Amino acid sequence: MNYKNYLQIRSLITLLIVSIISMAVISNNLYLAIVGIFIGVLFIFLVRNKFKKIVVDERVLSVSGKASRITYVIGTIFLALLGLFFIFLAKLYKYPYLESLGIVFSYIALLMITIYSISYHYYNREYGADE
Amino acid sequence: MAQMSNKIKIFRAEHNMTQEDLAIKCDVTRQTIIAVEKNKYIPSLELAFKIAIIFKQSIENIFNYRAE
Numbered sequence: 001m002n003y004k005n006y007l008q009i010r011s012l013i014t015l016l017i018v019s020i021i022s023m024a025v026i027s028n029n030l031y032l033a034i035v036g037i038f039i040g041v042l043f044i045f046l047v048r049n050k051f052k053k054i055v056v057d058e059r060v061l062s063v064s065g066k067a068s069r070i071t072y073v074i075g076t077i078f079l080a081l082l083g084l085f086f087i088f089l090a091k092l093y094k095y096p097y098l099e100s101l102g103i104v105f106s107y108i109a110l111l112m113i114t115i116y117s118i119s120y121h122y123y124n125r126e127y128g129a130d131e
Numbered sequence: 132m133a134q135m136s137n138k139i140k141i142f143r144a145e146h147n148m149t150q151e152d153l154a155i156k157c158d159v160t161r162q163t164i165i166a167v168e169k170n171k172y173i174p175s176l177e178l179a180f181k182i183a184i185i186f187k188q189s190i191e192n193i194f195n196y197r198a199e
Contacts (some may be wrong), residue, residue: 057159058175059166 006051013043072116079109134197139168142186142193157181 020036023029086102089095143153150168154161157178166172167182174182183190 057163058178059163059172060160062172 006047009047010044013040013047016040016043072112076109076112076116079105079112083109135170135173136195136197137167137170138193138195139164139182142188146186153182153185156185 017036017040020040021033024031024033024036083102083105086098086105088102090097090099090102139153143150150161150164154164157164158181159178163172163174163178167174167178179190179194183193186193
């Protein structure tokens with residue numbers, strides 16, 4: 001199996017999981033979604049084991065680190081602004097459900113900041129910055 | 132601005148090695164070797180040492196650093 005085949009099989013498995021989960025959502029079947037996710041994870045694990053070649057190395061980690069940071073910055077700012085927007089909109093037009101939605105978005109933004117801070121401090125200590 | 136350059140392509144040709152061969156020996160992907168060869172990615176010290184050991188050269192012989 002070469003790298004191209006590995007990528008094709010991985011995309012196929014992802015497509016399969018997405019279709020099973022979509023079917024589960026449409027038919028309102030929680031068990032089908034759980035089974036779909038379980039089978040997908042199992043398949044990806046087996047294919048990755050069969051494909052012995054290195055697929056993640058220092059460059060991939062560096063690229064994913066930068067992509068994660070940009071995703072975090074954009075995602076957090078977007079969610080926080082969206083939350084504020086909904087809260088102000090609710091106050092302006094007296095829509096209580098919009099305020100709840102805004103609060104939920106704000107809490108998600110706070111959760112993201114918390115997770116980022118914890119993981120940042122963990123890795124900062126892991127890589128030697130004790131003081 | 133600092134500039135990095137390297138002679139990996141030359142040493143690879145001398146050792147009759149493909150990018151894939153070098154990637155397997157260094158435990159990295161072929162894309163990483165391509166990026167290092169094109170000076171688009173600066174390798175870690177560990178990878179630089181691995182490459183130097185494979186070509187039986189010193190790091191300075193393979194990688195050049197020029198501060199401008």
